[in-house]
Amino acid sequence: MIVSQKPIEIVNILTHSNRIKTFYLKLKDRIRVAPGQFMMVWIPDAEEIPISISYFNGSTMGLTIAAVGETTRQIHKLKIHDSLYVRGPYGNGFKIPRGINKIWIIGGGYGIAPLLLLAKKASSMNVKVISFLGARNKDELLFYDQFKLLGEVFASTDDGSEGFHGDVTTLVEKYLSVSKTDLMYACGPEDMIVKLIKLACNHNLNLQASLERLIKCGIGLCGSCCLDPLGLRVCRDGPVFPLKILVKLNELGCYYRSPSGVKVKLSD
Amino acid sequence: MSINVSLGALSLRNPTILASGILGTTASSLIRVYKSGAGAVVSKSISINPNEGYKTPVLIDLGYGYINSMGLPNPGLDEMIVEFKVVKSKKVKLFGSIFASDIDEFKYLASKLTDYVDALELNLSCPTKMGVGLEIGKIPWMVEETTREVYKKSKVPVIVKLPPLVTLIDELTLAAEDGGASAVTLTNTAKAMKIDVFSKKPILQGVYGGLSGKALKPLSLACVFKAYEVLSIPIIGCGGIYSWEDAVEYILAGAKAIQIGSAIVSEGLGIFKKICIGIKKYLEENNIDKINDLVGLAHRR
Structure with missing residues (x-):
């Protein structure tokens, strides 16, 4: 586990389409990864975002990132030998x-x-x-x-x-x-x-x-990704949930919460 | 052997309380934490209008503590009242934390929330929030005045949460007591920061954050010890409590109850029950009947 934001060199970049790329990082830390876990990814002057892990062989990690916002667009400008700051992996896979x-x-x-x-x-x-x-x-x-x-x-x-x-x-x-x-x-x-x-x-x-909700802290402290009605945290109790839990999550398909915690309807 | 405690007019089923800022935005998460064993839960600090807080990164894990710069995100007074109604329908002991940029706003929040909570906790000390207002917690006369104005508007006990300023803490807590506080929470996080040596910039977008977890404990403990010597109202200890030993330390220093936050990351939500069991066992082994008889024992010379 990498506990705090640490720059890791990009050793390869795979371009899938004009908006999706996979960045391969060479890790020196020994970590374990379960399928479905995520990393918190950051570059200076941008935001830190949760990204799921698409490849891992014990030392090289692949992070597949779609350019959908300001931060991900900045990440897409990075080249081989640049660095991505990461911490994690987090969550239950x-x-x-x-x-x-x-x-x-x-x-x-x-x-x-x-x-x-x-x-x-x-x-x-x-x-x-x-x-x-x-x-x-x-x-x-x-x-x-x-x-x-x-x-x-x-x-x-x-x-x-x-x-x-x-x-x-x-x-x-x-x-x-x-x-x-x-x-x-x-x-x-x-x-x-x-x-x-x-x-x-x-x-x-x-x-x-x-499941996906707004993840801020990534470690189950801040509560920004809590799901109703059980108060389960996507970042810590998830992101992967079994059917017996999924059927109880009455907010799924209906609403999510904004950065302030205000409910936002999904149909909007 | 009972571990229920009373903080003035408030009585709690046990002395463990969820600290403000942790998991406290939605009714469902507050209910979950109460069900997992907390004696009471404190909401995230509420402002009149919705507040998004800072952009990420908002958290740095130092290994020996955390620095957060959440920036007091909350959906605002009206949305929180909706959540609080749900929380109260489940008979949860709920403290509403409030923050504001001036005394009028504090008064307004207090008058609107007092019907939905068991107590109000005034956040006079969040080190991460931009702008005016949250510097109140280091100026004794402002602490007293703010507390007094909120006290006048509140039908429920008022708790004042203060920063870990060891040298000033006796004056600050006395000011809260004079203003009508039923209890003080000692302490909030300490103003802190981290710089990334590669980009040569602070990591947190808000530059400063609040230090919590293990690194904060000795500081907050000293505040509790020092305040106990001058105060007559109860103290709620807060800062780096991970185990029953940590909780007992705070009680020996003078706290009647304790708040838990950061430890949830490593210890999980079972921590409330675990600490209660540990305290009970400690009381039994020391032939002490109730928590009250343990409070402040470290002051005997």
Whole structure:
């Protein structure tokens, strides 16, 4: 664990699309990473943001970052040999229970990124992996080829440039009529997660999903990422939650809290 | 053997309290902490209008403590009242923390919140907030005047939270007592900072933050010890309490109750119960009936 903001050299950069890049960092500290955990990432004069880990081999860590705001746009300007300040890893990741033979991995948008580590881990445990990846277009089907090496992959794109033209949850629903799974894992937009929770309940399937809320401190102190009605913290109790918790989170799909803590409706 | 305590008119099921600023924005998190064993919970400090606080990074983990510069984020008075109604419906012992930039604002907040809380805690000492008002906590006459004005507007006990200024703490706490405070919380975090040697800049966007956790404990403990010698109102100890031993130290120094914040990171929410069990055992082993008989024992010479 890296406890406080520490600059780590970027040794490689993979450009997926004009808005998504993966930065590879060479770590000197010995750390352990579970699939689904995240790092707090910072560069001077910008904000510190939570980023999930898409690659880790014991010394090199991959952080997949979409340029969606001021800070991430600044990070995208960095080059090899520049540094990213990181601390972490934090949070509870995906768990692969014993006795599981076959899993489905469902990723939407850059939510695909943390699922690659999960797919690798499952595969190394001889668990059969089937992946459902959805993105805006072919380029943003992150790590598409790597997922293919780990098992069967079903893709969907918003523009139809690869795979099914439409929604990844529709793809999952279709597949449900011909097959079943022991456990579904998901990371992606909230409406996708909400649909999958309903699917899981209706089809009596199990699910673990990674959630997103405003994370400030990253260590479970400040409460900015608390979820109603249980007061669970995304950064500390999550970001990955099991179905029995997910079904109780009545704020999912309805609202989140702003930096001040004011409720913001998700439909807005 | 009972570990319930009374702070003036307030009675608590046990002496452990969630410190302000920690997990205290939403009803659900306040209820969760109370259910996990706290004797009372203090909300995040509330202002009249919503406040976003500082931009991240807002936290530095030093290993021996934390520096935070949250900057008092809160959804504002009206939204917090909605949350407080939910908290109170669950019979949670709730203290509402308030901060303001002048006495009129303090009075307004107190008059609006007094019906929804068991006590008000005046944050006169947050080291991270920009602007005027929070420097009040180092000027005794301002502490007294602010406390008195809030006291007049409040139907519930008023607790004053002060900064860890060891050399000034007797004057500051006496000022709070004279102003009508039912108790004082000693202490808030200490003004602190960290500079990144690579970029040659302070890491926190607010430059200064508040030091909490293990590094703060000796300082806050000295404040409690010193204030106990001059005060007649109860003291709530706060700063780096991680274990029952830390809690007992504060009680021996003169605290009747203690607040817990930073330790939640490493000890989890079970810390409230764990500390209560430890205190109970300590009382038994020392043949002491109640916490009250332990308060201030370190002052015997």
